[in-house]
Amino acid sequence: MIYPTGTPTQPEVIAVALSKLNIKPADVFVDIGCGSGSVSISAARLAKRVYAIDSRDEAVRAATENIKECGLTNVQVLKGEATQLLPDLEVDCAFVGGSKNLEQVLEILAEKVPRFVVSAVRMETVFSALEIMKKNNVFKELLQIQLSRGNELAGGTMLKPENPVFLLVGGGSC
Template sequence: MANVSLPYDAKAGPTKPEVRAVLLSKLDLDPTDHFVEVGSCTGAVTIEAARRAGRVTALERKSERIETTKKNLTANDVTANVNLREAEAPEGLPEDADVLFIGGSRNYEAVLDTAVETDVDRVVMNVSRLEVAGAATEAFRERDLLEEVIQFQVSHGYELAGATSFDSENPVYMLVGGTGEVATDGGRR
């Protein structure tokens, strides 16, 4: 996984590198995909997707975060076809998305409805709050989108009194699914 530089901050914090590694595996992007991100924030996921997908659309409802995404795209020399839209989803979602990442919990049910209506092949949502994770899991199930739920936590080691201790990040719940057929390897296509 190529390094992502995020010199510009959006105060909400980017999706951590370890989480992006799992996310990219689940998104399974290829050069024919139109990837859509809801909630671009710093642009960390948008940058990673632009290196893999043929087209990228990133929605962000806050203008200052759109500017942060633009600056971080430039800082990473991303020249791929990236369309940034200042919009609150589901407004602004393209109808031809192949892969959808929901990076925030605002309006996720309406976004999932749109994903079903437009037949999005692969849908992944990251959640950091337990209550939202439970509700989002049910929302995925109700729409027959749910393939799996993953919960993981990342801890980073640091020196403490001549030994190694760990500082842990908040747990992340990742919901994975979509409208596509489940392939023999467990993925969707």
């Protein structure tokens, strides 16, 4: 896997996020701030169609290469700002992995996407997303995920914690 600048979403976090979205085989999914494409790749195994959006050249290149390497044909990588691309896409569920233009992105999602999850590692992003989602009456749930991984230490195993990740689940009543 090729990784652009930034921290890739951990597989365990992806699993929880996608489970909260309850992706169905006929769904169209969008990954906003797709980075390496790891969320898009996981979602592509569940959804009919996936749009992977990122505004950074390095992320678009990495996601395109990683998706190609996995042999997936139902993922389309789009370069650009989500605020400009989302209005023209018909999607059933979304994952927000980047916080650029977060307020505008969440306003669009609140209006047109039934189910979405925002992933955040910065407290400012959590507070901002929570406020916007509550204002738009689409806030459902806030989760904090803390992973630890086993590492060798003096002939034994110790747990080394990863940075916590917050998932904000949103959407309408469906």
